[in-house]
Amino acid sequence: MKKYRCIVCDYVYDPVKGDPDNGIKPGTEFKDLPDDWLCPLCGVGKDQFVPLDEKSEETNKEIDMFCYQCSQTAKGTGCTVKGVCGKEPTVARLQDNLLFAIKGISAYLYHARELGYTDPEVDAFIEKGFYTTLTNVNFDAMDLVKLALEAGEMNIKTMQLLKKAHIDNYGEPVPTEVPTGTKKGHGIIVTGHSLKALEELLKQTEGKGINIYTHSETMPAHGYPGLHKYPHLVGQLGKAWFDQKETFSKYPVAILATSNCVLLPKDEYKDRLFTSGVAQVPDVIHIEDYDFTPVIEKALSLPELPEEPGKIVLTTGFGASTILSLKDKIKELVKAGKIKRFFLVGGCDSPLPMAKYYREFVEKLPEDTIVLTLACGKYRFNDLQLGDIEGIPRLIDLGQCNDAIVGIDIVAALSELFGLEINDLPLTFILSWMEQKAAAILWSLLYLNIKDMYLGPIIPGWANDDIVNYLVENYGITPIGDPEEDIKKIMG
Numbered sequence: 221m222k223k224y225r226c227i228v229c230d231y232v233y234d235p236v237k238g239d240p241d242n243g244i245k246p247g248t249e250f251k252d253l254p255d256d257w258l259c260p261l262c263g264v265g266k267d268q269f270v271p272l273d274e275k276s277e278e279t280n281k282e283i284d285m286f287c288y289q290c291s292q293t294a295k296g297t298g299c300t301v302k303g304v305c306g307k308e309p310t311v312a313r314l315q316d317n318l319l320f321a322i323k324g325i326s327a328y329l330y331h332a333r334e335l336g337y338t339d340p341e342v343d344a345f346i347e348k349g350f351y352t353t354l355t356n357v358n359f360d361a362m363d364l365v366k367l368a369l370e371a372g373e374m375n376i377k378t379m380q381l382l383k384k385a386h387i388d389n390y391g392e393p394v395p396t397e398v399p400t401g402t403k404k405g406h407g408i409i410v411t412g413h414s415l416k417a418l419e420e421l422l423k424q425t426e427g428k429g430i431n432i433y434t435h436s437e438t439m440p441a442h443g444y445p446g447l448h449k450y451p452h453l454v455g456q457l458g459k460a461w462f463d464q465k466e467t468f469s470k471y472p473v474a475i476l477a478t479s480n481c482v483l484l485p486k487d488e489y490k491d492r493l494f495t496s497g498v499a500q501v502p503d504v505i506h507i508e509d510y511d512f513t514p515v516i517e518k519a520l521s522l523p524e525l526p527e528e529p530g531k532i533v534l535t536t537g538f539g540a541s542t543i544l545s546l547k548d549k550i551k552e553l554v555k556a557g558k559i560k561r562f563f564l565v566g567g568c569d570s571p572l573p574m575a576k577y578y579r580e581f582v583e584k585l586p587e588d589t590i591v592l593t594l595a596c597g598k599y600r601f602n603d604l605q606l607g608d609i610e611g612i613p614r615l616i617d618l619g620q621c622n623d624a625i626v627g628i629d630i631v632a633a634l635s636e637l638f639g640l641e642i643n644d645l646p647l648t649f650i651l652s653w654m655e656q657k658a659a660a661i662l663w664s665l666l667y668l669n670i671k672d673m674y675l676g677p678i679i680p681g682w683a684n685d686d687i688v689n690y691l692v693e694n695y696g697i698t699p700i701g702d703p704e705e706d707i708k709k710i711m712g
């Protein structure tokens with residue numbers, strides 16, 4: 221007697237036992253079940269059952285999707301193989317993808333709104349996107365891909381909005397050297413994306429003998445004249461977000477986390493940590509309305525840091541106008557064969573071992589190449605001394621992850637300068653992702669139809685074979701591999 225498995229909830233119909241609770245006597249073969257018999261666990265019909273064999277038992281162990289957003293959810297805990305509502309795994313995953321892109325957009329939109337900038341078109345898209353993922357609304361995979369591309373377009377608008385907000389308030393960034401040591405005096409380390417929070421803190425600490433240090437995504441602040449003008453904005457401590465526990469333990473100063481990428485703190489610095497904006501951590505004081513008095517009081521109560529210059533000086537603040545002012549020189553160097561290729565190596569950093577790829581990749585690039593970078597992935601290699609090609613720096617830091625818009629503007633300008641389509645330029649994108657803002661940026665680049673990008677450190681977990689194949693076939697997305705091999709392949 222053959223057993224049958226429900227492909228939605230994994231319930232196994234065993235003919236030896238039957239289904240006495242629903243009037244099916246033991247010994248009833250699956251084929252003899254009445255046509256209106258329903259799965260006793262999730263309520264789907266007989267058409268959703270397959271014969272149970274060794275292979276399907278193996279398949280049972282995989283989670284093809286996860287959704288528990290409505291009361292029909294399989295076994296009352298989650299649809300993991302297929303939705304009780306009929307939702308296919310690829311549709312469920314594309315819904316998740318859309319939500320992730322929207323989360324990314326929301327972060328940039330939030331920081332623009334902090335400075336008084338909003339966009340009703342983006343707000344309307346966010347409503348539509350959320351609504352699309354409700355139960356029994358949209359089961360169309362290709363429409364969800366279209367919506368993901370629309371999310372990419374909306375993310376471009378949002379990054380433009382935030383860039384305008386930053387430039388209107390703090391001026392166009394200029395290349396700026398950022399020291400990495402400590403200055404004698406009290407200190408506050410600021411981590412996160414909110415330039416508004418940093419500005420308010422700089423104003424409130426003026427003349428109080430407190431030095432302000434940036435960390436991770438805050439470093440690009442040094443390039444903005446309206447923030448650089450504060451003499452007590454003195455440098456950068458630590459690298460990307462995941463070194464917080466080490467950096468914040470090492471420097472006994474007050475710490476302010478202004479956005480995502482705040483980690484649950486170690487006890488040894490929990491009482492020195494403060495959050496503002498969306499960031500919140502249990503048992504840590506949250507600052508409302510940019511009144512940083514508790515942070516300042518804490519900083520003054522702690523010992524002064526010694527004067528200890530850092531071993532390296534970083535450079536940030538390359539805005540679109542700085543790069544574009546060099547366009548004639550760039551054109552001349554490309555024509556003369558002195559610049560062979562541009563690389564945009566950017567995105568998030570993560571502690572995954574594969575993330576070592578990015579440093580090795582940049583280190584091994586030929587000397588006739590230029591690297592544009594942004595976001596915290598740059599900390600993997602921004603200490604490298606790559607020199608310049610006749611005055612054009614080989615390593616150009618464009619800023620935070622939202623400054624992907626600067627990268628996009630530069631790419632558009634190069635396309636015009638050389639009279640070539642973007643995909644025909646001597647340019648390759650080497651991307652790293654960690655969280656949902658990177659998902660939004662990836663869809664922005666796909667919206668611009670940029671092809672043959674390298675992606676790592678891993679392929680996103682929510683992309684199944686269907687989604688990966690679609691991205692490979694339509695956009696030539698390639699997972700990062702061996703740095704040397706990848707360079708060889710790209711340089712030809």
Ligand code: SF4
Pocket residue numbers: 287288289290291292293294298299302303304305306307354355356
């Ligand atoms: S919406 Fe569909 S897939 Fe999600 S829990 Fe409900 S039945 Fe399952």
Ligand code: SF4
Pocket residue numbers: 436437460461480481567568569595596597621654655657658
């Ligand atoms: S680039 Fe990504 S991972 Fe890094 S701090 Fe920004 S949001 Fe976080």
